[in-house]
Amino acid sequence: MLRVRGLRKSFGSLEVLKNIDLDVNKGDVVAILGPSGSGKTTFLRCLNFLETADAGSYTLDGKTYTLGRTSRKEIAEIRRKTAFVFQNFNLFSNMTALQNVTEGLITARKMKRYQAEEIGRMALDKVGMSERAGYYPHQLSGGQQQRVAIARALATNPEIIFFDEPTSALDPELTGEVLNVMRQLAGEGMTMLVVTHEIAFARHVSNRVIFMDEGVVLESGESRGFFEAPGEKRVREFLRALEKRDV
């Protein structure tokens, strides 16, 4: 469904992504792990064109785009099929939960308000937030805000959702409610690419894992085999350190 070949990105003289390949099939939940600074966020942002990659090819639904030379129209076409969930929720503080979910539908997708609200309420219901539809972000906990952000992503009916550390800004007791929503989406067959440090999520919910280090994919594979016997020493050390931190 999504196929990336040879993605490269530099910031000035700093080469952050060096020739990354990725294949995501429909219904896949792919976890991206790796140390800080390895390029995970930059990679995800390039995939949703929040950042412009320098080179590579990008195939979505059988249509191939040349990275670094994508037109506005092509980017808009891709964005209609993808959604992004940020680490810090990125909700509009002056809008209610429902307005945050419907805003893009009304302005970018030219949907009628009543229709956008119907879809918005369904999306909020899906993440267990329908009771809070009229609340502003400051009246919601971090976990609730992130669930609204997930509802906003769902409301656009995306083929794939990119998540950048969706629970890392949350207190530990709030991460569970967000991970539960993501687990439920995975069970319904939603295709997701998730940068995370939640080993339990990567192990039990994702079906594939990609480990990035210094701008390259150091190791990737089916989740089960990956955690049972990582081949790379660097990966084993990283997983051991994370597991220690979790205890």
Ligand SMILES: Nc1ncnc2c1ncn2[C@@H]1O[C@H](COP(=O)(O)OP(=O)(O)OP(=O)(O)O)[C@@H](O)[C@H]1O
């Ligand atoms: N806009 C930018 N301008 C210059 N350098 C950047 C920019 N964004 C990221 N970088 C650099 O690119 C490298 C990769 O950063 P990135 O945020 O992708 O890492 P990450 O794997 O997501 O790390 P973390 O786990 O800490 O979130 C880092 O060296 C970072 O300093």
Ligand SMILES: [Mg+2]
């Ligand atoms: Mg990051």
